[in-house]
Amino acid sequence: MHLTLENLQKGFKKTGYICDEETILTVYLSLVLEKPILIEGPPGVGKTEMGKVLAQIYETDLIRLQCYEGLDENKALYEWNYQRQLLKIQLSKHDTETKQLEEDLFSPQYLLQRPLLQAIQAPRKVVLLVDEIDKSDDEFEAFLFEILSDFQVSVPELGTIQAKQIPIVVLTSNSERELSDGLKRRCIFLYLDFPKIEKEIEIIRARVPRAGKILTKEIAKAVNLIRQNAEIRKKPSIAETLDWTRALVSLNKDRLQSSTIKHTLSILLKNRADQRVFHEQIGADNLWERSRSGY
C-alpha cells in the first residue's frame, strides 16, 4: 500500500475498523515518521485490534508479544538453544578443533528467536504488537528502548543485529502503571476512549449487519448509559456490546425490552458487584425507557 492519509482511511474502512479521523491521522503519523504508536485506553476499546487491522491493511504478518509480570529478554528477544548446543558438544566429543566448535555453538542456528528478534529479522515489514506493556516490569521497559529507538538489538555473542525492515510497532497499555518518560518519548501517543453513541452504532452496523436499525440505536444508547455510571467497575467493552447485539438478534429481538435487558445483562456486566450496582442505581426499566427516548 502506498502510504497516504486517504489510502489509510480506505484501509481502515475496508477492514471494518470504525474510528474517528484523529485516530487515523495519529496512526498515519506514526507510520510516516516510522515511530512506534503507544495506544492507551480502558479495556475493550480496540487497542489490540489496531495491531491486527494494520497487519491486514499491509497484508503482512502480525508478531505479538503479550507482556506480563516477570517477562524478560529470554522470552521476548532470544534464547540460546541449550539442548541443541549440548547435543552438538556430545557429538563433537572427539573433535580437536575446540575453538571452531565454540564459534559454531554461538552461531545464529543455535539461536531461538523470540517475538522481538523475529520482528527485526523478518525479511519484509511486519506488525509487531507489544500488548499490555504496562504489565511488564520497568526493567523490561528500559530494555525495549534500544529496539524502539534504533531498531537494533545487541546479542553479546553475535554483536548488533540491525532491523532488515523497520517494523510497524504497536504498543498497548491499560494504564495499570505509569509508563516511563523515555518510552513515551519514543512513541506517538494515541488515547482511545469508548466510542460516542453515533460511532458505536456504526460499529454495530458494520459487525452485526443483521441487527435492525432501531435495535442497534437502542443498544448503543443503553451501553453508553451504563458506561456513564461511575460505580460500575468494569465498563462494557465494544466486544461485549457486539456480543449483546448478537445475542439479541439470535433471540429475534427487534427492540430492547425491560425483561430482555434483565435476562441478558450478564453478557454486558460480568461480575456480581457491577450487576448489583446496575440494579440499585440504573435498573432495567429505567435503562429501557431512556434508551428508547430521543430516537
Added chain:
Amino acid sequence: MHDCNVAGKHKKLPDYLENNIIRFACLLRAGGVRIGTSEVIDALQALQFIPLSEKTLFEATLKATLIKKAADQELFKKHFALFFTSPERKRKFQEIHQQKQAEHRARIEEAEKVLSFRGEQMDLSEMDKTVYAYMPARDQKKMQDFLQMNESRNTLSRGYRPFLETIVKGRLNFWYKQLGREIEEELNRPDAGDEELNAIQDAAAGTGRGGYNILTEDMQNIARRDLPRATILIRKMARLLVCRISRRYRSCKSRRKLNLPATIRHSIQYGGIPFRLKYRSRKEKKPQLLLLCDVSGSMIRYTSFVLQFIYGLNAVVKHIESFIFSEGLERITPYFQQGKGFDSIIKTIVEESKEWGGGTSLGKAVRSLILNYEEELNRNTIVIIVSDTRTIRHRDAVKMIRRLQNKVKEIIWLNTLPRGDWDKYTSIQMFQKAANMFPCNTLADLEQVLGKKFLTG
C-alpha cells in the same frame, strides 16, 4: 529544565511556524506538561506530512506528538484554542494581563502604605504584603482600624513596632492558610517565556473549571461539581497503587540466576550432562495489604478522599484488611465483603461506627492493632496509613509505629498535611523516621506517590 526564553528576556520570537511550535511547547511546559526537545522535533517533522490549512489535522498532529498522557489532553485543548487564535484576541489577552499586573502592583503599594507604624514600613515579606492585598475588604478594614488605633495612642513609641509586627504577621499567616491557592497562583505562576505567553497562561487559568486544576488542588477544596471526576481519579489511583506494590516480580540488577543444585540433580538422568538448566525464580509472595485510615476531627475535611480511597482499594483487592481510627480502632473489612455499592457501604459505616470525628490517639489505635490483630501482621504485610499525623501523645505513637514497623514488611504513610507545613511539626519528623511518608494533599501528590521508585522494589 528547558529554557523557553530563547530570544532573550521576554522578547517574542519572530512569527514563523517553527518558532510558534516551540513557543506553544513552552506554554504547555509552563502549564505543567512534560515536553522534551525530541517531542518538539517530532511535531515539526510530522507537520510536513499534513496540509497546514486544515486546523483540525494541525491540532491532532500536535496532540499526537506533544502530549503523552491522557490527563494532559484537556489542558492541551484549552491552550491550543487560546494560542492559535486571532492576533486581536491575543492582544486582548495581553491588555487584560497588563491590567491585572498593574492592579497587583497597586494593591501591593497600598499594602505597604497601610502596613506601617509611625511613618515607617513594617518589616514584612513580599508574601505577607500579597496576603494583605488579597484579603477580603472587610478584614483589610479591620486591620487598618487596628493599626490606626495604635497609631493614635501617643503613649506608644517606635519601639512598639516589632510587637505590632508580630500581631500583624500572625493575622496574615491565618489568612495565608485561607487564601493559599489564590496567593500561590499569583506568586508562583511559572514564566512561560514572553509577555504574550504569560498573558495566554493567565487567560487559560481564568477559564474552564473555575480556574483550578483538579490534580493540584488541595483535596479538601475540590468543588462539589468536580467530585465525580475526583472520585474516578482516586479510585483509579488506588488501583494503580495496589498494582504497583503488589507486583510479585521485583526489578533486580542481575539476570536470572542459575540454580546449580537443581540443575545438577536434574542432570543425573542424562548421565551428568546439564541438559536442562534450572533457574532460581524471582517470584515473590503477594503482599498482604492493611489499610489504617484516620477519621478523626482534623481529617473531616478529607473525609470524601479517605472514603473513596478505602472503597477504591477494597474494590480492587479482595483480601485487604481495612481499619478506621480516631480515639480507638475499628475493623471495617466486613462491610466491604458484602459486595454493596459505595453509597450503601459508607452510609452503614458512618451510622454504625463510633470513630467519626473524634480526637486522635494514633498510639492507642496502633497498640490495639498490634494486640488484637497480631495474626494480620507479618513480614509480608504492607501497612498503608492515611492520616495528617495530628495526634495526642505523639511520642507514644512514634514508639508504637516503630513496634509495628518491626512486625511488618513496610509502612507507607500518606500524609494529608501539605508538604510545606511538615517542618513546623517535630512529630512529623519523628514519624518520618519510623515510616515511609509521602505528602498526599492533592491528587497530583497521590499520582507522584505512585511513581516512587521504592514501590517497584
